[in-house]
Amino acid sequence: PQVPAPDLAGVRAALTEATGLGAPGAMARFDGPDGALSEVVGEREAGSGEPMDTEARFRVGSVTKSFSAVVLLQLVGEGLVGLDDPVEAHLPGLLPDDRITVRHLLSHRSGLYDYSNDMFAQTVPGFEAVRDAVYPLEELVALSTAQPLTVEPGAAYAYSNTNFVVVGLLVEHLTGLPLAENYQERVIGPLGLTETAYVHPETTIPGAHIDGHLTPDEPGEPLVDSTEQTVSWAQSAGAMISSPADLNRFTSALLGGELLAPEQLDAMLEMAPTDDTGTRHYGLGLRRYDLSCEVSVYGHTGTVQGYYTYAFSTEDGARSLAATANTSNNGVVNTALGDTLEAAFCGAESV
Numbered sequence: 315p316q317v318p319a320p321d322l323a324g325v326r327a328a329l330t331e332a333t334g335l336g337a338p339g340a341m342a343r344f345d346g347p348d349g350a351l352s353e354v355v356g357e358r359e360a361g362s363g364e365p366m367d368t369e370a371r372f373r374v375g376s377v378t379k380s381f382s383a384v385v386l387l388q389l390v391g392e393g394l395v396g397l398d399d400p401v402e403a404h405l406p407g408l409l410p411d412d413r414i415t416v417r418h419l420l421s422h423r424s425g426l427y428d429y430s431n432d433m434f435a436q437t438v439p440g441f442e443a444v445r446d447a448v449y450p451l452e453e454l455v456a457l458s459t460a461q462p463l464t465v466e467p468g469a470a471y472a473y474s475n476t477n478f479v480v481v482g483l484l485v486e487h488l489t490g491l492p493l494a495e496n497y498q499e500r501v502i503g504p505l506g507l508t509e510t511a512y513v514h515p516e517t518t519i520p521g522a523h524i525d526g527h528l529t530p531d532e533p534g535e536p537l538v539d540s541t542e543q544t545v546s547w548a549q550s551a552g553a554m555i556s557s558p559a560d561l562n563r564f565t566s567a568l569l570g571g572e573l574l575a576p577e578q579l580d581a582m583l584e585m586a587p588t589d590d591t592g593t594r595h596y597g598l599g600l601r602r603y604d605l606s607c608e609v610s611v612y613g614h615t616g617t618v619q620g621y622y623t624y625a626f627s628t629e630d631g632a633r634s635l636a637a638t639a640n641t642s643n644n645g646v647v648n649t650a651l652g653d654t655l656e657a658a659f660c661g662a663e664s665v
């Protein structure tokens with residue numbers, strides 16, 4: 315079918331709405347057959363007068379989960395681990411139920427409780443309590459296993475950061491290498507993602523970057539600068555730093571088959587519904603959004619203190635969009651930012 319040109323006015327309108335609803339700034343970059351197109355609105359740092367910059371870096375939150383899934387699926391392809399292996403076979407004693415498999419972790423079907431629910435019940439105090447903390451991955455898992463499973467393993471989709479913390483432990487165990495080296499050697503280096511870095515537990519974002527602004531729970535309270543943090547509370551579930559161009563390169567390369575053998579990419583794309591809309595699905599470390607124009611896009615969303623991110627590509631990898639707003643804990647901003655997907659991939663309303 316004829317591919318619609320991106321509706322840049324629509325992308326800009328969504329970014330403008332996001333800034334009108336509380337984000338100091340928002341930006342998007344579309345990469346397609348005719349090259350790259352970018353839109354920026356507002357400020358990279360509240361009050362600075364400095365514009366957003368699609369060459370700058372920011373914290374991508376759970377888009378990290380797709381990076382972690384790629385590394386683990388490469389290890390599956392190399393025969394070091396099986397998708398239906400019990401985690402117990404590789405990390406004995408870590409989890410309370412030996413029915414939990416590697417596939418359950420990657421598809422959020424393990425039932426493992428999400429420790430971040432308690433950490434961030436109160437947004438700003440929760441953030442201040444962890445922003446300089448450094449956690450061994452095992453400690454995060456222990457926070458989870460102190461609570462009962464939320465579903466029987468495999469029975470239902472139940473999103474949990476804990477799943478990708480265990481994925482991180484598996485990657486380090488299977489390779490004998492730290493996460494940062496695995497990301498660098500298996501994804502960042504091969505794709506030439508020069509603006510992408512996993513610097514945990516460093517708190518600073520290397521190079522030119524966008525500031526993060528955390529919205530307090532209390533209406534009217536001033537934004538809290540959340541640019542610097544270890545993100546140790548998330549690590550392999552959310553600590554990656556990247557840029558719009560690199561995110562588009564990553565999602566396009568992933569869907570285009572540059573990172574995984576066909577068998578593992580097919581497994582990643584085996585989708586199950588995440589809600590009752592029928593338009594939102596999750597595979598293995600990857601979301602699928604079904605847009606109004608019969609186009610499905612694949613990628614991940616991200617929410618980390620001060621940053622919302624969408625990073626999606628068409629199934630053939632030919633078109634990709636990365637969008638970010640530099641605030642969080644503000645649902646209407648996140649929804650407005652998400653409207654960039656329809657504008658970018660479905661084009662202007664058919665007249």
Ligand SMILES: C[C@@H](NC(=O)[C@@H](C)NC(=O)CCCC[C@H](NC(=O)C[NH3+])C(=O)[O-])C(=O)O
Nearest residue numbers: 375376434437552615616617618619642643
């Ligand atoms: C949803 C997204 N998940 C992620 O990106 C992961 C890494 N983020 C979280 O689990 C949210 C932590 C709290 C953020 C805080 N919220 C609160 O503190 C709420 N009390 C904030 O909004 O900054 C995804 O997978 O798409």
